[in-house]
Amino acid sequence: MKKEEKNTKKISRRAFFRYTASIGAVVGMSTILPAYAFAGFGERDVLEPKGADNILDLTISEIPINIDGKTSTAIGINGSVPGPLIRLKEGEDVLLRVKNELKEDTSIHWHGIILPFQMDGVPGVSFDGIKPGETFEYRFPVTQNGTYWYHSHSKLQEQLGHYGPMIIEPKDNDPVEYDREYPVLLSDWTFESPYDVMNNMKKMDGYYNYQKRTFGEFFKDVSEDGFVSAFKNYTSFARMRMSPTDLADVTGATYTYLMNGRGPESNWNALFKKGERIRLRFINGSAGSTFDVRIPGLKMTVVQADGQNIEPVSIEEFRIGIAETYDVIVEPKEEKAFTIFAESLDRSGFARGTLAPNEGMAAAVPVLRPRPTRTMKDMGMNMSDMKMDGMKMDNMEKKDNAMEGMDNGNTDHNMMGMSGMNSDPVKHGPDRHGVGAAAIADNQYNRLNEPGIGLGKDGRKVLVYNDLKSLEPNIDERKPEREVELHLTGNMERYMWSFDGKEFNEVKGPIEFTQDERLRLILVNDTMMEHPIHLHGMWMELENENGIYNPRKHTLLIQPAQRISALVTPRDKGRWAFHCHILYHMEMGMFRVVQVSDKNGGIY
Amino acid sequence: MKQVNIIVKRTPKIFSNNIMLKINFQKIALILLPILILTGNSVKAQKAPEFSNKILPDNKTYFYFVADRFEYYSKEGTNPLVWDVQGYYGKDYNKFWFKAEGEALTSEKEGEMEFQGLYSRPVTSYFDVQAGLRYDVAYNSITSNSRAFAVLGLQGLAPYLFEVDGSIAVSEDGDLSGSFEGELDLLMTQRLIIQPRLATSVAVQKVEDFGVGSGLNNIQLGLRLRYEIKREFAPYLGISWNRKLSETADLAKLEGADVSVFGVVAGVRLWY
Numbered sequence: 001m002k003k004e005e006k007n008t009k010k011i012s013r014r015a016f017f018r019y020t021a022s023i024g025a026v027v028g029m030s031t032i033l034p035a036y037a038f039a040g041f042g043e044r045d046v047l048e049p050k051g052a053d054n055i056l057d058l059t060i061s062e063i064p065i066n067i068d069g070k071t072s073t074a075i076g077i078n079g080s081v082p083g084p085l086i087r088l089k090e091g092e093d094v095l096l097r098v099k100n101e102l103k104e105d106t107s108i109h110w111h112g113i114i115l116p117f118q119m120d121g122v123p124g125v126s127f128d129g130i131k132p133g134e135t136f137e138y139r140f141p142v143t144q145n146g147t148y149w150y151h152s153h154s155k156l157q158e159q160l161g162h163y164g165p166m167i168i169e170p171k172d173n174d175p176v177e178y179d180r181e182y183p184v185l186l187s188d189w190t191f192e193s194p195y196d197v198m199n200n201m202k203k204m205d206g207y208y209n210y211q212k213r214t215f216g217e218f219f220k221d222v223s224e225d226g227f228v229s230a231f232k233n234y235t236s237f238a239r240m241r242m243s244p245t246d247l248a249d250v251t252g253a254t255y256t257y258l259m260n261g262r263g264p265e266s267n268w269n270a271l272f273k274k275g276e277r278i279r280l281r282f283i284n285g286s287a288g289s290t291f292d293v294r295i296p297g298l299k300m301t302v303v304q305a306d307g308q309n310i311e312p313v314s315i316e317e318f319r320i321g322i323a324e325t326y327d328v329i330v331e332p333k334e335e336k337a338f339t340i341f342a343e344s345l346d347r348s349g350f351a352r353g354t355l356a357p358n359e360g361m362a363a364a365v366p367v368l369r370p371r372p373t374r375t376m377k378d379m380g381m382n383m384s385d386m387k388m389d390g391m392k393m394d395n396m397e398k399k400d401n402a403m404e405g406m407d408n409g410n411t412d413h414n415m416m417g418m419s420g421m422n423s424d425p426v427k428h429g430p431d432r433h434g435v436g437a438a439a440i441a442d443n444q445y446n447r448l449n450e451p452g453i454g455l456g457k458d459g460r461k462v463l464v465y466n467d468l469k470s471l472e473p474n475i476d477e478r479k480p481e482r483e484v485e486l487h488l489t490g491n492m493e494r495y496m497w498s499f500d501g502k503e504f505n506e507v508k509g510p511i512e513f514t515q516d517e518r519l520r521l522i523l524v525n526d527t528m529m530e531h532p533i534h535l536h537g538m539w540m541e542l543e544n545e546n547g548i549y550n551p552r553k554h555t556l557l558i559q560p561a562q563r564i565s566a567l568v569t570p571r572d573k574g575r576w577a578f579h580c581h582i583l584y585h586m587e588m589g590m591f592r593v594v595q596v597s598d599k600n601g602g603i604y
Numbered sequence: 605m606k607q608v609n610i611i612v613k614r615t616p617k618i619f620s621n622n623i624m625l626k627i628n629f630q631k632i633a634l635i636l637l638p639i640l641i642l643t644g645n646s647v648k649a650q651k652a653p654e655f656s657n658k659i660l661p662d663n664k665t666y667f668y669f670v671a672d673r674f675e676y677y678s679k680e681g682t683n684p685l686v687w688d689v690q691g692y693y694g695k696d697y698n699k700f701w702f703k704a705e706g707e708a709l710t711s712e713k714e715g716e717m718e719f720q721g722l723y724s725r726p727v728t729s730y731f732d733v734q735a736g737l738r739y740d741v742a743y744n745s746i747t748s749n750s751r752a753f754a755v756l757g758l759q760g761l762a763p764y765l766f767e768v769d770g771s772i773a774v775s776e777d778g779d780l781s782g783s784f785e786g787e788l789d790l791l792m793t794q795r796l797i798i799q800p801r802l803a804t805s806v807a808v809q810k811v812e813d814f815g816v817g818s819g820l821n822n823i824q825l826g827l828r829l830r831y832e833i834k835r836e837f838a839p840y841l842g843i844s845w846n847r848k849l850s851e852t853a854d855l856a857k858l859e860g861a862d863v864s865v866f867g868v869v870a871g872v873r874l875w876y
Contacts, residue, residue, distance in 0.1 A: 118652055124659030126652050155661075198661075200835070203668050203875065207835055214791040238764045241730055435726040436696075491729055493761055496696055503696070505663040510655055575652060589662030593655060603652075 047084040054094045056086065058108070060130075060152075061101035065161065065189075067256050068263035072191050074161035075102065075152070081261050082185050082285065083150070083164025090145040090171040096138040098130060105129040108138070109153040109577075110166065111323060111534070112307050112554035115140035117574025117603075120536055122153045125577050125593055129154060145170035146307025147281040147325045149185065158583055159194035159287040161261075163187065167281065168307070175471060176303045178279035178329060182270045186293075186320070186342050186351050187285040188255040189263075194287070198584055201249055202495045208251045211348060211371045212243065236376070240439065244373040245346075246492055246529055247453070249584060250288040252349030257289065259342065259351040267362055268353035274335050278355070279303075281327045284320045287583035290345040290530055290557070292319050292455060293326075295338050295355065296366060300328040302463055308539075308552045309471035318463035319345070319452050321532035321557030323581040326463075330355070337363035345454065345530070347371040372454035378528045378560035380441025382425060426563050433501025433526065436589075437489035440526040444563035448544050452530065452559055466544050468551035474541050476569045477548055480520035484511065488558060488580070488590070490527045496588060497580065503589025510595035511578065513570040521566050528560040531585065535594065537576035540566035555581060570596040573603045667693050668875070672787075673828075675871025677707065677844060681862070684709050686869070692724060699724040701734055701759075716742040720755060731760030738773055742814055749813045752776045765789070780808040781816070792829075797838075801826040810851060815859065817851025830873055838873045 049056040063076035077083025088094055100106045107129050109121035119140045123129030130136040145168040152162035165183035190197060200207040213234070221230040237244050262268040272278050280300075284291055294300075294317040302313045304327035312329075320326055320342075332338060337356035344350065347368045354362050377383055425443035432440055451462035490497040497503070513519065521540060523533055532555050539552040543565045550567065558564050573596045580590035597603050669691035677686050690703040701724040706717025722736030738753040757771025770784040783805040790798045803824040810818045828842030846865045848856050853863045 124653055124656055128653055199666070202666055204835055210794045212791055212794060214793055216793070235764070241761050241763060241765055435729050438729045493730060494696065494726070503662045504660050505657050507657055575655065587661055589660060591660060591662070595655070 046087045047078070048087045049092065049094050049096075054092050055097065056094065057097045057099070058083065059099045059101055060106045060108075060162065063161075067189050067191075067258070068265040070191065074189075075106075075157050076161055077164050081161035082187065083162075085183055086150065086164065086166040088142050088166070088168045090142055090168055093139070093141045097135050098138065099135040100130040100132055103132055105131055105154055106157060106162070107136075107152055107154045108150050109536075110138070110140075110148065110150050112146075112148045112325075113140070113166075114143055114537065114539075114572065117537055117572060117576060120574075120576065122536065122577045125575050142168055144168060144307065145174075146304055146309070147183070147283065147327050148307050149283045149285055149323075149325065151285060153577070156194035156198065156287070156583060156587065158285075159188075159190065159197075161187075161189070163285040165281070165283055165285075175309055176279065176327070176329070177277060179276040180272060181279040181281060183260070183281045183283060184270075184340065184353070185258075185260050185283045185285050186289075186291050187258045187261075188250070188287055188289045188344075189258055190250070190254045190256075192254055194583075197250060197254065198587065201584060205493045205495070206243060206246070208249065208253045209243070209245060209247075209346075210251070210253050211247075211346065212245050213373070237374075240379065241493070242374070242379060242439065242528060243492070244375075245371065246374065247346035247371060248288065248290070248344065248348070249492075249529075249582065251346055252344060255289065255344070255349060257291075257342065257344060257349050257351035259340065259353040262353070264350060264352045264365075268340075269359050269361070270340070270353060270355045271359065272332055272355060272357060274332065274357065276331070278330050278332070279327055280330060280340070280355075281325065282320055283325045284322050286322050288322070290319060290321050290532070291342040291351065292317060292345060293340070293342045294318075294366075294460065295330060295340050296363075297338050298330045298332060298355075300330055302467070303327050303329055305468050305551055306553045306555060310551055311469045311471055311549075313463060313467045314461070315463045315467070316460040317451075317455065319455060319557070321530065321555060321581070323532050323534050323555040324553075324557060337361040339363045339365055341366050343368060345452075347454070369454065369458070374453070374528050374560065377445065378453070379439065380425075380428070380443050380526070380561040382443045425561075428524075428526070431500075433487060433489045433498075435494070436491055436496045436498045436501040436503060437487075437526055438491040438493060439528070440487075440489075441524060441561035441563075443561065444524050445561055446564075447559045447562040448564070450559065452557075465542060468542065468544060468553075469546045470549045470551045473548040474550060474552065474567075476518060476567075478518040478569075480518050480567055482517070483520045483522055484513075485522040485524065486511075486592075488523065488525045488527055488531050488533070490529070490585070490590070492527075492529075497585040497590035498588075499590060499592055504591040505589060507592065510575060510593040513568070513594055513596045515570055515573050515596050515598045517570065519568050519570075521568050522563065523556065523558055523565070524563045525558045525560055530557055530559055531590070532557045532581040533579070534581045535568070535576065535578050537572055537574065537594075537596070538568055538570045540568055542566050570594075572596065573598055575603060663695055665693065665695055667691070670873075670875035672873060673869075673871060674874070675840075675842075675869040677867050677869050679865050679867025682709050682711065682714075683867075684715070686871075694724070697725060699732075701732075701736075712745065714744040716740070722755065722757070724759070727758075728760070730762075731758055733758055734771070740814065751811075751814070753781075762786070775811070777811075778809075779811055781821075782806045795832040797830050797832065799826075799828045799830065799840075799842075801828065807852075810855075812855065815852065815855050815861075817853070817855050819850040819852075821850075821852040822846060822848045826869070828869065828871075836875050840869075840871055840873060842869045842871075843867070844869050 065074035074081045107121045107123050117126045119138045120126040148166045151158045165185050256263045259268045335357045340353040342351040424446045428440050428442050448465040456462045486499045489501045534555040541550040576594045578592045578594045579586045671689045673688040684707040686707040688705045692699040692701045701722040703720040708715030718740045720738045722734040724732045724734045727733045734757045738755045741750045753773035753775050755773045759769040762768045766786050768786045772782045785803040787801040805821040807816045824846045826844040828840045830838040830840035832838040848863045
């Protein structure tokens with residue numbers, strides 16, 4: 001009897017939410033959230049292709065939005081932020097029709113999906129974009145499964161809410177067992193115009209950083225570490241003109257962090273029954289925020305990364321870079337509320353939701369941990385000869401090295417047959433990447449075993465990239481025939497971002513890949529900030545010494561001074577975007593086009 | 605009760621074959637797709653745009669204006685209004701940079717000011733080289749003097765985070781001079797900032813009309829405490845000491861002007 005009562009209550013509440021949502025749409029006010037943001041999702045919350053042609057319709061338009069009681073205008077998909085949960089099936093051919101009701105061009109990029117490049121949705125690269133009033137038909141065969149997402153690739157629309165989750169059901173049995181699932185889409189929202197945000201950062205270094213080091217912190221550090229040590233630390237950063245608190249460009253000073261479109265006050269709810277196995281599909285759909293996620297009181301088992309099944313890893317916390325996805329399984333054994341806590345990397349705010357047996361419950365919300373500071377290792381210093389770093393600094397004043405093209409000056413680095421990880425650190429070549437690079441990582445570290453700044457020191461088991469091991473083997477077992485090395489470069493003071501010191505407008509042409517070749521992509525982070533690097537149209541098999549079980553990633557979160565490598569087999573011809581997924585970095589020029597041609601140079 | 609420990613089932617061996625099949629299917633689909641599209645009604649989707657590097661706002665033109673000092677200078681005698689503004693219009697690599705600095709009395713007709721229009725280009729990660737023209741005016745109720753210069757300077761962020769601006773200038777009469785300015789932001793709190801400032805100038809030739817002597821002209825030391833209500837708007841209070849030196853001091857003495865001036869400033873730092 002009791003159980004039945006509960007069910008009726010649940011249904012009526014759902015009906016109530018649906019009712020309010022439709023009222024909101026009619027009156028043109030209040031919170032327009034996707035249904036799954038309220039109470040998890042049943043069938044009615046999910047958008048699935050319909051009919052013989054597997055058609056699914058999406059409409060992009062301006063909508064009113066309410067974030068924790070404050071209203072603004074967002075760009076919604078089918079009237080909500082985030083957009084509807086799109087659910088596809090592996091093996092079907094789909095037709096996704098996207099109608100643009102905005103006054104400007106728009107687009108949808110299906111993040112992490114392997115498809116013909118004309119369907120990839122990057123204006124100016126794969127197609128012309130969707131003009132106001134027009135409808136674009138995305139047709140492609142669905143050849144993979146897992147958790148993904150979709151978002152605008154036009155201007156700064158992504159920051160305005162133009163994103164949504166996408167789940168592809170496997171054709172065969174899902175190796176992951178679960179009783180219930182929820183997408184957990186993390187994102188960031190600002191009530192400022194994102195175009196103002198970009199201008200502010202261009203004009204003032206650290207505009208949104210209200211966690212800089214002050215006199216007060218200096219005296220605290222003196223009392224903890226002694227005057228000499230504290231003074232040395234402060235002056236060495238000042239000498240390099242670097243801020244040890246450069247953790248995020250845009251921070252909680254303007255951002256409200258969202259979980260499925262809800263601010264921390266509005267507490268997104270996900271329901272469970274005791275003993276159930278719940279699959280949480282985390283997606284970081286932020287424009288500028290890296291999150292550290294944990295659920296106090298629950299262990300999480302990571303089963304999928306970037307839509308690809310991995311060997312289960314039991315952890316207590318994980319960092320999720322922008323555009324990455326992680327599926328975790330949790331099994332609450334008690335009938336109580338658990339907080340899903342996603343702290344921004346710089347600790348300037350958090351997104352939060354609650355996993356509970358009943359709606360409207362809440363558990364204690366943890367306090368934000370103190371913001372960490374960058375170390376000399378993040379600056380690419382050699383930790384073994386730290387005392388000599390005074391001499392290295394002078395190099396920074398050296399005039400620009402006018403070296404063209406790829407940095408291939410690393411003599412330490414053997415071209416063939418090695419994983420690229422044997423020597424640690426690897427020394428930087430002579431190219432200092434010009435004025436667009438404030439610094440370079442003289443020493444480049446592997447760091448695949450490090451959880452990242454501010455993590456791993458409070459006793460929790462935190463996911464590291466070395467934990468990722470693919471469940472299914474990669475099909476291409478060939479050794480790489482060649483290497484392509486790109487350096488992530490930037491100048492926070494001038495707010496310039498680039499690869500190899502060249503903003504996209506400065507490059508002459510695309511990076512050339514040949515179809516079906518096997519290559520090693522080496523990415524070196526010369527900056528002191530994390531960058532989530534996304535390669536469209538093909539997998540990056542992260543070289544973390546798992547051989548054919550190296551994990552396949554569409555986005556790699558690269559730590560400061562890290563040297564990371566991935567094996568790539570470009571199977572689909574065409575022009576593919578390759579960029580930093582911090583929206584503002586991409587817009588500032590940290591973007592390239594990879595062109596995959598056949599032996600004759602054709603891309604069609 | 606469900607088995608708790610095994611979350612992920614081992615992939616059966618056949619599965620890897622399935623992947624091969626899947627890929628083949630994908631390839632077939634890829635071959636079929638253009639045909640599908642050509643026969644369908646979205647023919648235009650087939651051709652992608654030609655490669656272009658002009659699709660991002662990464663080479664945008666910006667306008668920036670900052671009034672670093674805009675203040676009322678309270679000292680012994682007259683109390684002038686002092687300003688030090690600059691800004692730019694341009695892109696990452698090419699900018700038109702303008703600067704204006706001066707002081708004037710509001711109560712009577714007396715003031716001196718300079719205006720600069722410069723081409724600015726980054727030469728290192730932190731420094732721009734700047735070249736252009738400068739125009740100086742000095743006036744009072746009796747006379748008015750002006751002269752023009754060609755200027756070459758270096759402006760940027762020096763090690764230890766000093767904002768510095770140094771330049772050399774040749775006047776229309778061939779007189780050579782130089783100036784230097786440096787300031788540093790020290791954070792008391794996130795919004796309360798102390799800014800020490802030093803400015804000095806030097807001249808090779810004596811130019812009496814402008815009260816400029818040969819050698820080191822003057823040294824200006826200031827200390828301003830500002831509060832950033834917004835990043836763009838920060839009122840401040842401070843002290844400013846201006847000491848004329850060597851021959852310039854002698855010229856001042858002859859005119860009966862003060863050689864050393866100390867006073868309190870109140871103003872606002874703002875930018876757009």
